[in-house]
Amino acid sequence: xxxxxxxxxxxxxxxxxxxxxxxxxxxxxxxxxxxxxxxxxxxxxxxxxxxxxxxxxxxxxxxxxxxxxxxxxxxxxxxxxxxxxxxxxxxxxxxxxxxxxxxxxxxxxxxxxxxxxxxxxxxxxxxxxxxxxxxxxxxxxxxxxxx
Amino acid sequence: xxxxxxxxxxxxxxxxxxxxxxxxxxxxxxxxxxxxxxxxxxxxxxxxxxxxxxxxxxxxxxxxxxxxxxxxxxxxxxxxxxxxxxxxxxxxxxxxxxxxxxxxxxxxxxxxxxxxxxxxxxxxxxxxxxxxxxxxxxxxxxxxxxxxxxxxxxxxxxxxxxxxxxxxxxxxxxxxxxxxxxxxxxxxxxxxxxxxxxxxxxxxxxxxxxxxxxxxxxxxxxxxxxxxxxxxxxxxxxxxxxxxxxxxxxxxxxxxxxxxxxxxxxxxxxxxxxxxxxxxxxxxxxxxxxxxxxxx
Numbered sequence: 001x002x003x004x005x006x007x008x009x010x011x012x013x014x015x016x017x018x019x020x021x022x023x024x025x026x027x028x029x030x031x032x033x034x035x036x037x038x039x040x041x042x043x044x045x046x047x048x049x050x051x052x053x054x055x056x057x058x059x060x061x062x063x064x065x066x067x068x069x070x071x072x073x074x075x076x077x078x079x080x081x082x083x084x085x086x087x088x089x090x091x092x093x094x095x096x097x098x099x100x101x102x103x104x105x106x107x108x109x110x111x112x113x114x115x116x117x118x119x120x121x122x123x124x125x126x127x128x129x130x131x132x133x134x135x136x137x138x139x140x141x142x143x144x145x146x147x
Numbered sequence: 148x149x150x151x152x153x154x155x156x157x158x159x160x161x162x163x164x165x166x167x168x169x170x171x172x173x174x175x176x177x178x179x180x181x182x183x184x185x186x187x188x189x190x191x192x193x194x195x196x197x198x199x200x201x202x203x204x205x206x207x208x209x210x211x212x213x214x215x216x217x218x219x220x221x222x223x224x225x226x227x228x229x230x231x232x233x234x235x236x237x238x239x240x241x242x243x244x245x246x247x248x249x250x251x252x253x254x255x256x257x258x259x260x261x262x263x264x265x266x267x268x269x270x271x272x273x274x275x276x277x278x279x280x281x282x283x284x285x286x287x288x289x290x291x292x293x294x295x296x297x298x299x300x301x302x303x304x305x306x307x308x309x310x311x312x313x314x315x316x317x318x319x320x321x322x323x324x325x326x327x328x329x330x331x332x333x334x335x336x337x338x339x340x341x342x343x344x345x346x347x348x349x350x351x352x353x354x355x356x357x358x359x360x361x362x363x364x365x366x367x368x369x370x371x372x373x374x375x376x377x378x379x380x381x382x383x384x385x386x387x388x389x390x391x392x393x394x395x396x397x398x399x400x401x402x403x404x405x406x407x408x409x410x411x412x413x414x415x416x417x418x419x420x421x422x423x424x425x426x427x428x429x430x431x432x433x434x435x436x437x438x439x440x441x442x443x
Contacts, residue, residue, distance in 0.1 A: 036407075040405055043406040047396075047402055134401050138409055138418075142415075146376050147376075147377045
């Protein structure tokens with residue numbers, strides 16, 4: 001009997017680690033990766049127009065800016081829950097230096113607000129928007145992302 | 148027997164003498180910059196391209212505070228932790244009391260005014276390829292920057308690297324006066340000058356051997372991050388597939404073609420490139436696109 005229990009314990013441990021290896025990514029991690037990807041794609045719309053790769057389209061630019069604002073409304077505490085750093089690019093400083101991280105997030109929120117106010121006003125507005133939002137990407141990634 | 152011993156001692160003394168002579172710290176000849184006049188405005192561009200403030204500003208300095216070169220940032224390596232010194236215009240704690248030749252000897256030879264070797268965490272092996280005019284302009288500019296009385300902190304390194312003379316051996320083995328790549332057009336030549344000399348890209352993007360020299364045939368082929376976390380990406384065509392416009396835009400904005408953004412020390416590099424003329428970013432991009440694939 002003891003042997004059966006031991007075998008079962010070993011098996012279930014294996015099963016657990018296989019599940020992890022197969023990508024049982026915790027929801028908060030999935031959510032923030034998706035949120036970052038949406039952020040990048042929205043900025044890509046604005047960046048493509050700013051670089052002249054695509055024609056400026058006020059409605060599409062406004063929609064991309066609105067997406068950024070939508071992301072800015074997500075509570076970062078939901079995305080960066082305790083104990084979800086393992087195996088991700090999120091640095092422990094996010095939790096250890098929570099005030100600084102919150103300040104970086106607030107800068108992104110301000111950048112998104114600028115984008116909403118100005119993206120639809122013309123192509124020339126896009127450069128400064130990308131500068132403002134991109135600045136918050138870089139400063140946050142400097143301190144809080146492991147690459 | 149006695150004669151043999153005498154010869155042996157003589158040979159040892161001779162070998163030590165040759166060793167000391169080979170690893171000595173040599174300043175630049177005193178008339179190196181004779182006849183050149185510095186232009187501080189041009190020097191500001193050299194300062195940005197060379198990334199001086201990125202390492203010598205105080206830790207976490209922002210905005211104008213980055214022009215106070217108080218030092219104190221820590222650089223972790225396999226050989227120990229190096230602490231950037233104060234190079235502000237302060238007479239006691241900075242380099243305010245230096246001559247132009249002291250400055251040139253430090254930047255282009257890695258030798259202090261007292262005749263000691265600097266550790267190559269200071270990228271003088273790249274700056275050695277700087278033009279004399281750029282050096283003189285840079286000196287004119289850094290003298291205009293504010294003074295700070297923050298004392299420089301000692302490096303945290305163990306034996307044998309704590310013996311500065313050993314750096315003389317490093318220089319002997321790894322100093323290289325030739326360029327890494329041919330540059331047949333003026334744009335490639337400018338790109339090469341920025342990448343190989345001023346911006347010292349190879350310092351992080353080229354892998355090193357056990358003694359801290361660049362591995363041959365692996366120029367800009369990517370390397371482990373000295374901080375121990377992750378890798379510094381390869382810029383060679385076997386890995387980097389961005390087109391030249393993508394590279395130039397990344398150096399200006401920090402955005403990759405997928406609109407991910409740069410992080411880590413590269414952010415400081417981008418802030419420097421962003422203030423250079425667009426032609427300079429295009430020249431760097433052209434150089435990167437012309438890189439050969441690494442060899443084994």
